[in-house]
Amino acid sequence: MTTSNDLLVVTSSPHVHSPDSVPNAMRDVLIALVPALLAGLYFFRLPALAVIAACVASAYAAEIICLRVMKKPQTGEASAIITGLLLAFCIPPHLPVWMAVLGSVFSIVIAKHLFGGLGQNIFNPALIGRAFLLASFPVAMTSWSRPLDGVTTATPLSIMKEATGQALPSLSELFLGNVSGSIAETSALAILLGGAYLLYRGHIDWRIPGSFLGTVFILMSIAGWVKGAGFWYPFFHLFAGGLLLGAFFMATDWVTTPVTKLGRIIFGVGCGSLVVLIRLKGGYPEGVAYSILLMNLVTPLIDRYTRARVFGRVKSHA
Amino acid sequence: MSLMSEFSKGIIKENPLLRLMLGCCPALAITTSVENGLGMGAAFTGVLIASNMAISAMRKIIPENVRIPVYVVIIASFVTMTDQLMHAFTPALYDSLGIFIPLIVVNCIILGRAEAFANKNPIIPAIIDAVGMGIGFTLALVLVSSFREVLGAGTFLGIQVLPESAPAILMILPPGGFITLGCLLGLMNKLQKKAA
Numbered sequence: 001m002t003t004s005n006d007l008l009v010v011t012s013s014p015h016v017h018s019p020d021s022v023p024n025a026m027r028d029v030l031i032a033l034v035p036a037l038l039a040g041l042y043f044f045r046l047p048a049l050a051v052i053a054a055c056v057a058s059a060y061a062a063e064i065i066c067l068r069v070m071k072k073p074q075t076g077e078a079s080a081i082i083t084g085l086l087l088a089f090c091i092p093p094h095l096p097v098w099m100a101v102l103g104s105v106f107s108i109v110i111a112k113h114l115f116g117g118l119g120q121n122i123f124n125p126a127l128i129g130r131a132f133l134l135a136s137f138p139v140a141m142t143s144w145s146r147p148l149d150g151v152t153t154a155t156p157l158s159i160m161k162e163a164t165g166q167a168l169p170s171l172s173e174l175f176l177g178n179v180s181g182s183i184a185e186t187s188a189l190a191i192l193l194g195g196a197y198l199l200y201r202g203h204i205d206w207r208i209p210g211s212f213l214g215t216v217f218i219l220m221s222i223a224g225w226v227k228g229a230g231f232w233y234p235f236f237h238l239f240a241g242g243l244l245l246g247a248f249f250m251a252t253d254w255v256t257t258p259v260t261k262l263g264r265i266i267f268g269v270g271c272g273s274l275v276v277l278i279r280l281k282g283g284y285p286e287g288v289a290y291s292i293l294l295m296n297l298v299t300p301l302i303d304r305y306t307r308a309r310v311f312g313r314v315k316s317h318a
Numbered sequence: 319m320s321l322m323s324e325f326s327k328g329i330i331k332e333n334p335l336l337r338l339m340l341g342c343c344p345a346l347a348i349t350t351s352v353e354n355g356l357g358m359g360a361a362f363t364g365v366l367i368a369s370n371m372a373i374s375a376m377r378k379i380i381p382e383n384v385r386i387p388v389y390v391v392i393i394a395s396f397v398t399m400t401d402q403l404m405h406a407f408t409p410a411l412y413d414s415l416g417i418f419i420p421l422i423v424v425n426c427i428i429l430g431r432a433e434a435f436a437n438k439n440p441i442i443p444a445i446i447d448a449v450g451m452g453i454g455f456t457l458a459l460v461l462v463s464s465f466r467e468v469l470g471a472g473t474f475l476g477i478q479v480l481p482e483s484a485p486a487i488l489m490i491l492p493p494g495g496f497i498t499l500g501c502l503l504g505l506m507n508k509l510q511k512k513a514a
Contacts, residue, residue, distance in 0.1 A: 102486070110497065114504070135493070136486030 026078035028201050029249075032194035033085055036245070039177050039187035043147035044093035048183045051100045052088040058101040059084025062108035072117060079118055083107055086126035086249060089184035090242055090289065091133060094145055099137055103129040123296045124256050127289045134289075144180040153180045156240045158285040171232055174239040185242040195248030204252040207264040212247040213238060215272025223280060243275065246288035256296045263299075263306040270295045321446050328450030334427045335458035335499075336506045341427045345459060346495040348418050352475050355463030357411040359456025361400050361419060366428050367448040368396040373436040374444035380437070389432045390423065397423045427455060458502075465498045466490055 040048050063080030067073075084104050091100060107129030115121040134141045146153045156179050159166045169179045177187025184190070198204045217234050224233030237243070251257060251271055258267050271291045278287025334340045344362075348354045372392050373380070380388050401419050404412045412419065422428065431451055436444045467473055470489030472480035488494050 096483075114501075132486075132488055135491060136488040138487070 023078060025203055026082060028203055029082055029198065030078070030085075032197045032203075033082070033089075033184075033249070035190035035193040036089060036184040036187065037085070039190035040089065040093070040184035043177055043186060044145075044183055045148070045150075047150070048088075048093040050097055051091065051093060051095055051183060052085065054097045054100045055088035055091075055104045056081055056084040058104040059087070059108050062105045063113075066109060066113040066117075070113065070117070080108055080112075083112070083125045083129075087129040089245060089249075090126065090130050090182045092141060092144055092181075093183045094143065094150070095133075095137075095140055099133060099140060102136075103133040106132045119255055121255055122299075123293055124250050124253050127250055127293050127296075130289050131293060146180050147178055147186065155179070155181050155285065156236070157279065160236075160240075161279070161285040168236070171235055171239065174236065179240075182242060182245075185245045188239040188244050191244040191248055195244070198248065198252070204248070205261075205264055207261060208252050208257060208268045209247040211265045211268030212251055212272045212275075213243070213268075215269045216243060216275055219273065219276040223276070237276075237279065241279075241286040242288040246292055247271075250289075251292050251295075256299060258299050258302045258306065260303060260306040260308065263302040266302050266306065267295050267299065270298070321443060324443050324446045325450040328447065328452070328454035329457065330454070332451075333454040333458055333506075334430075334451055335455055335462075336502060337510075338427075338430075339503070340430055341425055341455060342499070344418050344421065344425065345462060346492070346499060348415055349459055349463035349466055349495060349498075350490045351414075351467045351471065351473075352460060352463045353411065354414055355459035356456065357404075357408070358415060358418065359452070359459045361404060361415075362422055362425065362428075362455055363449070363452025365393065365396045365400055365422050365425075366431060366452050367445060369393045369428055370431055370436040370444040370448035371441055372396075373432045374439060374441045377437045385433075385437065386429075389429060393428055393432070394423045427451060462495070462498050462502065465502075466494050470494055 037052070040052070059080045060077065063077050064074075067077075084107075087104055087107055088100065091103065107125040110132075111123055111125040111128035112118070112121045115123075144153060144155050144158075145151060154162070154166060156169050156174060159168055173179055174186075175188045177190065179186050195204075195209065199206055217238055220234040220237040224230065227233070247268075251268065258264050271288075274291035274294055275287050278284060278290060284290075328334065330337075332338060335342070335345050341362075344358055348358050369389075369392055373389060376388075376392075397420060400422070401412075404415075404419060431447060435447050439447070464474065466489050467475075468479055470485055470487060470491075472478060472482065472485035486494075489498070
C-alpha cells in the first residue's frame with residue numbers, strides 16, 4: 001500500500017476534528033506556568049530573571065541547533081522553551097548564569113536529542129538538567145537565599161532535616177511562597193493555580209498528581225503521628241520544597257510517564273513513596289527530582305504490565 | 319595482509335575501544351585523569367605485546383581443548399609481573415589504578431587478540447598486531463580521559479586549564495564516563511558511516 005502524500009487519504013469513520021495539537025498544548029502549559037513565573041520573579045527579583053532568561057534562551061538555541069545538525073523537521077520548539085523554563089524553576093535564584101546555561105544545554109542536547117528528540121526521551125530533560133547541575137556544582141546548587149532581601153539562608157526542608165535550631169516558616173508563608181528555595185517552587189498557591197488550569201484544560205491527568213500528593217500526605221501523616229509532630233506536619237511536607245512543582249509539571253510530562261490509567265496511579269504512588277523515603281531517611285533534604293527520574297526509568301515496565309486487554313481476547317494463563 | 323596494515327588497523331579501523339567496544343570496563347573506571355589513562359594504556363600494551371608473543375610462539379603446542387585456561391595462565395603471569403613492577407617503580411600510579419591493574423588479566427581485548435590473532439599467526443605479525451592494538455587502546459583512553467579531566471577537574475595532566483570554579487564534578491564521577499564514552503562512540507559511528 002502506498003502512503004504517498006499526493007494521494008487522497010481515505011480513512012474509516014469516526015472522523016474526529018480536534019483543536020488539540022502539540023503547539024496548542026504547549027501554549028496551554030506555558031500559560032499554566034505564568035503564575036509560578038510571576039511568583040518567582042516577585043520573590044527573587046533580578047537574579048531570578050537573569051537565570052530564567054538564560055535558561056529559556058539557551059534551551060531554545062540548543063534545540064534549534066540540534067534540529068539543524070540532525071536534519072530533523074523544525075517542530076515542537078516550544079517544548080524546548082518549556083524545558084528551559086522548568087529547569088530555571090527548580091534551580092536556586094542566585095546560581096551563576098553560565099551554570100544555568102550549561103544545565104539547560106545539557107537538558108536539551110544530552111537528555112532530549114541524543115535520546116531521539118521530542119517524544120523519545122526516557123527521562124524528563126529539565127530534571128536531568130537539574131540532576132546534572134546538582135552533581136556537578138554541589139555548592140552553588142545548595143546555596144539558598146531568603147526571598148526579597150536575598151540574605152543567605154537554609155530552605156525549610158533543610159532546616160527540618162538538619163535541625164539547625166532555626167525557626168521553621170509558618171504554613172501560610174510556605175503556601176504563599178515567602179521562603180527560600182528554587183526560583184518557582186516556593187509558592188504553593190501559584191503552582192496550584194497553574195496545575196488547576198492544566199487539569200481544567202485536560203492536558204494532565206489528575207491521577208498522577210493526585211496519587212503522588214496523596215501518597216506523600218498519607219505517609220507523612222503517619223510519620224508525623226509517630227513523631228508526635230502534630231497536624232501541621234503533613235501539610236508542611238506538602239507545601240515545602242519542589243513537591244507541588246514536580247507533581248503538577250514534571251511527573252505529568254506526557255513523554256516520560258505511563259499512558260495507562262492504572263499505570264499513572266502506580267507511577268504517582270511510586271514517586272510519592274520515594275519522596276517520603278528520601279526526605280525522611282535519605283542524605284538529601286529534598287528528593288522530588290530523583291523520585292521522578294527513578295520512576296521515569298520504570299515507566300516502560302509499568303506500561304507493559306498495565307496494558308489494557310484487547311477487546312475480545314481471553315486472558316492468557318501465561 | 320601487510321605488516322603495516324596489521325599495525326594500523328588497531329588505531330582507527332578496528333580500534334578496540336571505539337570500534338570493537340572491548341575493554342569498556344577499564345575505559346569507564348580509570349579515565350578520570352589523563353595520567354591514569356596513559357598509565358593504564360602503557361601497562362595494557364606491555365601485557366598485550368608479551369602475551370601475544372608468548373601465545374604465538376606456543377600456538378602449535380597448546381592443545382585446542384584447553385587453550386583458554388592456557389591463555390589465562392600466560393596472561394596472568396605477565397599481569398603479575400607488570401603489577402609488581404608498577405608497585406615498585408610507579409607507586410603513585412599504582413595506587414590510583416588500584417584493582418584495575420590485576421584486572422587486566424580478564425581484559426577482553428587481550429584474550430580476544432590471543433584467540434583471534436596470536437594463535438593463528440607467526441610471532442612478528444602477532445607483535446605488530448599487539449603494538450597497534452595497544453596504541454589504539456591507549457589513544458582511546460587518553461581521548462576519553464582528556465575530556466573527563468578537563469571538564470571535570472579543570473586540569474590537563476595536572477596543569478590547571480579552566481578557572482577553579484568551572485569544572486563540572488559530574489564528569490569525573492561514573493556518569494561522566496558513560497556520557498563521554500557514549501558521545502565518542504556515537505561520533506565514531508557517524509564518521510564511519512560518512513566514510514563508507
